[in-house]
Amino acid sequence: MLKLDDITVHYGATVAVDKVSLEVNEGEFVTLIGSNGAGKSSTLRAISGLEPVVSGTITFEGKPITNTRPQSIIEHGIAHCPEGRRVFSQLNVRENLEMGAYCRSDHAGIRDDLESMLGRFPRLRERIEQPAGTLSGGEQQMLAIARALMSRPRLVMFDEPSLGLAPNFVEQVFELTAEIRAGGTTVLMVEQNAYAALELCDRSYLLETGRVVLQGTAREMRDNPDIRKAYLGG
Amino acid sequence: MDQFLQHLVNGTVLGATYALLGIGLTLIFGIMKVVNFAHGELYAFGAYVAYALVSLLQMDYFVALVLAAGLGLLLGAAIEFLLLRRCRLENIDEVMLIMIGVMIIMQNAELLAWGGVAKVVPTPFPQESIIVGGIYLSPTRLFVLGAAIVLLLAFYLVIERSRLGLAMRATFQDEDAARIVGVNVSRIYTLTFGLGSSLAAITGALLAPVFVVTPTMGDLASLKAFAIVILGGLGNIRGAALGGFALALIEEFGAAYISTAYRDAIGFLVILVVMIARPQGLFAAKERVG
Ligand SMILES: Nc1ncnc2c1ncn2[C@@H]1O[C@H](COP(=O)(O)OP(=O)(O)O)[C@@H](O)[C@H]1O
Ligand SMILES: [Mg+2]
Secondary structure, eight states: OEEEEEEEEEETTEEEEEEEEEEEOTTOEEEEEOOTTSSHHHHHHHHHTSSOOSEEEEEETTEEOTTOOHHHHHHHTEEEEOTTOOOOTTSBHHHHHHHHTTTOOOHHHHHHHHHHHHHHOHHHHHTTTSBGGGSOHHHHHHHHHHHHHTTOOSEEEEEOTTTTOOHHHHHHHHHHHHHHHHTTOEEEEEESOHHHHHHHOSEEEEEETTEEEEEEEHHHHHHOHHHHHHTSOO | OHHHHHHHHHHHHHHHHHHHHHHHHHHHHHHHOOOOTTHHHHHHHHHHHHIIIIIITOOOHHHHHHHHHHHHHHHHHHHIIIIITTSOTTOHHHHHHHHHHHHHHHHHHHHHHHOSSOBOOOOSSOSSOEEETTEEEOHHHHHHHHHHHHHHHHHHHHHHHSHHHHHHHHHHHOHHHHHHTTOOHHHHHHHHHHHHHHHHHHHHHHHTTTSOBOTTHHHHHHHHHHHHHHHHOTTOHHHHHHHHHHHHHHHHHHHHHTOGGGHHHHHHHHHHHHHHHOTTOTTOSSOOOO
16 A cells, blocks of 8 residues: 655755665554654655655555655545644644645535544543643544544554553553554554554564664564564563 | 814724734734735835726726735735745745845835825715714725725634635644645745735725825835734734734824824834833734734
């Protein structure tokens, strides 16, 4: 479904992503793990068209999407739930969800999806007219996820959705990602918490300083001695 | 008492146009962080469009108003598209220099095209004032007030209720997140600059029959617009609207009860005080567009 072939991303002289190749098949749950600064977010940002790809190619469902503008990427069916939630803090919950559907023009469909999103997240319904900035961190993450889903994506990318959340919310967020996949949406998730990531996913890639150093099924990765030592605490 | 009410009415009429002028400037600053020194020139541009169409081409004044707004939109969009899109908006110095350049070019182009003599735009309304309870209301000024209020409301609806306004506010708050959900941020910038410019141009066209049209009229308009925006808090649209009324009333009452000669100075004195005492603006609870 999604295929990255040797892509490289620079920030000035810094090479953030160095010839990364990876693949996500339809219906899969794939994770990108690795420590802080490994290039995980940059990889997602390159897919979304937010950072230019210096070399290499990205294809989605066979179509080349390398260096495509973000608004076309979302129209292709790829949604991005960014690191740090990035909800529109002064827009209310409803407006944030409407912005999630910005790329769509089927008004009736948007209304239905908004309703079903509020059914799924009762907390958001209670706070529908409140500015997103007044929600708790966990609620904001729910909103960020719901906003990403409002575009009706076929592939959704989550960037550290559990970051900075209280433990009960972390669990809820991970359950949610699993539900989304079970609902038929393909998931590519970046997660520093390798333990949780490998519990959830089918396959995983380990990034270190911009390179894919290891890949395999969740089980293979969990059983790998290097991963156990460095990322799973022994 | 009649005198007081008369000044209140005059100040309110002027205030409505100041509000339009200030909103255009604060919109551009709020969304794009561009300090638009050419804002007053777009106001002058609108006034000259009215002059050219009404005085020279004998066109209907109301048609000229609509055309001034449309041409202001196009000119603003063109400035953004041709000059600002090419530079990085983060580079404030570069952007300021470009906008100062635009201001100088526009002002001198007006001088070249129309000469330095003040031009008059005839009003389509009767000259005799209507007298209500001892207050004199000129039909032209009444129309200016009505039109300005309609424009303020229309603008409010665009920002608060339309899809474009929502995308503008989202872009203002988090550009990256706006891109992620599919907003064409470059287009939002072009439209923002066009919309802000259009407000300035129609204000100039509205006031053309009230004052005279000169190539330097943009200077004072820019100064006033900045004063209004500072009063209301940078990037704060509601603040700019209130700031416009506040500045006009301060000027009007200052001129009436202190000294006519210092009319403009009184307004700017208040700005100085605000900048010292309350730099975030009089009406700013927080910085926001909307
Ligand atoms: N906007 C930026 N400008 C400069 N360097 C950046 C920027 N964003 C990320 N980097 C650098 O790129 C590298 C990869 O960062 P990132 O993709 O955010 O890693 P991760 O998400 O895995 O923590 C890091 O060395 C980081 O410092
Ligand atoms: Mg990251």
